[in-house]
Amino acid sequence: MNERTDSRTDPRAGPRIDAGAGRAAATRSRHPARALFWRLFAINGLVFTAGTFVLALSPATVSSPVLLTEIPVLIVGLAVIITANALLIRKSLAPLDALTTLMRRVDLLRAGDRLTDSGNGDLAQLIGTFNEMLERLEAERSASSAYALAAQEGERQRIARELHDEIGQSLTVALLSLKRVVDRAPEELREELRSAQETVRASLDEVRQVARRLRPGVLEDLGLHSALSALSSDFAEASGIAITREVDPGLPALSGEVELVLYRIAQEGLTNVARHSHARHVELSLRQEEGRLTLRIADDGRGGVRREGAGIRGMRERALLIGARLTVDSPPGGGTDVRLVVPPHAVKES
Template sequence: MGKRDQTGAPAKALFRRLFAINGLLFAAGTLVLAFSPATVSSPVLVTEAPVLVIGLTVMLAANALLVRRSLAPLDSLATVMQRVDLLHAGDRLADNDTGDLAHLVRTFNGMLDRLEADHSASSAAALTAQESERQRIARELHDEIGQSLTVVLLGLKRTVDRAPVALREELHTVQEAIRGCLDEVRRVARRLRPGVLEDLGLHSALKELSTEFTQASGLPVHRHLDTGLPALSENVELVIYRIAQEGLTNVARHAHATRVDLSLISTPEHLTLTIADDGRGDVIEEGTGIRGMRERALLVGARLTVRSVPGEGTEVVLVIPTSGRSTR
């Protein structure tokens, strides 16, 4: 019951304010007519019409100005409602000097806080489940399919050794095809579960990632990776690795670039990951890849920006604050 009354309070306050504004204007008009020498005949004379028109115009203008000033925050509220995106956190409406609508503004900002918190929690749960599923698939690829292909290779080797000379060339071709499949299975497993990230750390994982990217795409990756990184939590390292992985994948698929720059720079305040290419640029709409990167960035309180200039390439920048917060 109390909550319902509290919810209706801003509407009642706004009604009282508008009623008071109009009441004061009508009272002022009545006083002016009462104490001014102006009179109105019945019927109205032609010479009295300008006085009535001027008085009505002044009252309407004053009423419009005062009401417009009282309702001005609604325009700002509508603008924020149109542009708000939960993946771009922190977009709020200033609640200073909003009069009777201050409660509405604070309620709207509180709603955004709750929505962003719920979205962040649900995204974290979804990404955690996704990583667990990736690890499961990677283990199955490596332990089951990989082992099965290895057994087939060993059996083929024994067959090649006993086969007639005329069949050995064909068997060698089959053997190389299976060996290629085994290598591809291992590469997919490594992409799904970066074991080097767990074993050797973020620096080595990014080096291996860029090397594999160059081997697969033929594009050179120019690396600048600081070695003196602060101690980072597993979540932060995984977010950096996945965003770098997705950024390089987008370059290979869409950029038509001839060069890629990958850097990870550490300062006392921030840790900055940058993936830049010299491709065609002009990223008009953010696809699922970029939106996925934004979701990952929000999980660690980071800020992701994408700058794309037609003909000059695209730059993806992830900034993770390290001062005043724990990265362990």
């Protein structure tokens, strides 16, 4: 006896139906444009269906030919349908405006700028995909910046060693030779030789300063506190700008990467002050507040930084290496305030 299997009662048929529905849902989720099309189609169909029912059930009639008294009724009905359709479609497509705005302002050096899901199911996947793309791009930018900055630090150390070991030693030998020549030279030549000796000595000092800026040996040997102190002293001596330094004595132990980022950003910030600010006074501070480290370089110069140059963008790239946030506040005539906030997870407690 043959039996026919009814898919409505056969328990084996149920999973096949559910699997088919799941595949269809997955297909729709992979095609947001198709889902958006069906949403707009449904909105228009609903609006025109509702308009048809209202006209059918209302006492209003339309003659043939149309009477002048019926024209206002038709215009009002058409206006209501168009307005309702426009409002529903505008609400459905509103996330696209926010997405376009984010696309225009997004900057990979300012991480964390994301678009929140507004609850629109059809565009949620598009928003999520865009946010995932930003995360991938930021991760790739951070990795490439880390590689480039590591190569830059290596090149700086190489140049600093060459300046110290080769040029510095050569100038030292020349200085000692000049001293012996001065001691044996006739009186009428000694003044000129002493002038040449001072020139060589000044050149040697400059080479040592350049090498010290390229490779902060004091940072490796004595730590961040001493390195910032030496940096402040060198800045005040070279620029003639008064500087106030305040470093929290209770700072936790930091990794070498965090210390180097803090030092380099402080160095670049002070360099920008000396070059562009026309300031008379600058404040350098490093404090710990609620687990966060805050590095601040503030001057009383002319301010008005409108376009970020290579120096500030370089500081932003270094900040990304440790997940820190860099802000630059520079109102015209109000000086420039640079702040670097290092989050707690990047601070290694002692």
